[in-house]
Amino acid sequence: MSGKIRVLVAKPGLDGHDRGAKVVARALRDAGFEVIYTGLRKTPQEIARIALEEDVNAVGLSLLSGAHNELFPAVIAELKKAGLNDVIVFGGGVIPEEDIPFLKKSGLGAVFTPGTSLQTVVDFVKNNAKLR
């Protein structure tokens, strides 16, 4: 068997900042993962549908607008609704330290804020995403 870990990098909501998402997507590609990038402005429902069609092992969410406390849990709820219970969800962007415990309780495996080294992100995916 010659499987590859597939990761969806997604931008939920109206936030137009996409540099971080693209930088992370490229780093994951260079680490040997197959990365699907959604582009901007996807609804939580659309993200879940894409994750389902692409049969990804992990979903990384990027948000710099401040709407993470609403949108991240909403994406997780849609993923569950789609039956994607074994998908690792993680996120990054401009996210205040004090919001992180709530996000982790909502089901995010990790949250990466500005200045995080890309290797840290790569290691997280390596250690947590599993081939089916």
Next chain:
Amino acid sequence: MKTLAEISRALTTVENRKEGYLDLLDKLYKQGKPVRVIGVTGAPGAGKSTLVDAYVNLLANEGKKVAVIAVDPSSPFSGGALLGDRIRMSSNSDNIFIRSVATRGAMGGVSDAVFNMIVVFRAAGYDYIIVETVGVGQNEISISKLSDLTMLVMNPGTGDDIQMMKAGIMEIGDIFVINKSDLAGADELEAFLKASFPERTDKVFRVSAKKNEGIDQLKKGIEAVFKKDAELISKRTEKILKEGLKYLIMSEVSRKLDKTLSEADLKIEEIISAKESPYSQMKKVLKSSFLK
């Protein structure tokens, strides 16, 4: 195989060649109904994904079930891939299923994986399967060999057309799409194509995928080709199956070959000391392998 999750998981099983995948495909192949497979190729950035998005939306609105297989290259260095075709595909109709596929650098390209995925979508009851690939190099041309019909997407004012003609890529196009016709130079490209291919003047279409213009005519043009060239297309089916079968054999052989090479007991010491030659060793290895 009814739900999206089941289809998606079957695609993964097939793509990763998980245990039992050939038995699954064997079963699915026999369940399949006829489907229209359309290849979409052209230079990087020609607007293939944008065009596919506009076209499949039209089909989906008519109630057709459409699958899109969007192929992008794997990095030869990391083995990873950045699959970005979805950025341009905004469709969220329930009738559309989009799957991004990396080439994974396999011998024979991804052709056998695409062939197998077509078998999955066929069994799942899709009416159309659209395969998007970049139109340079060997792999992409072989994917056009798996399609009932191939659209070659070009742009005005780039000069790419001359390059493609030199490379023989024009030959694979059944339908020429001049995309980005909102930009200058579309008249010239249209005239050039019609002069170069006088027998195909009814197969040249000007569209702007971005502005959603001309897509309806293109769709009608594609229907017309399927009707008018029905005989040619049914002959092509034979060719497609033959090609597909070749890819399957090639990829099975290459997997066995990889195994043989990794397990081969190469006695380099003997060669250094000239007790044996590389040639006698090669013969020994082959003799004890599936290639005997």
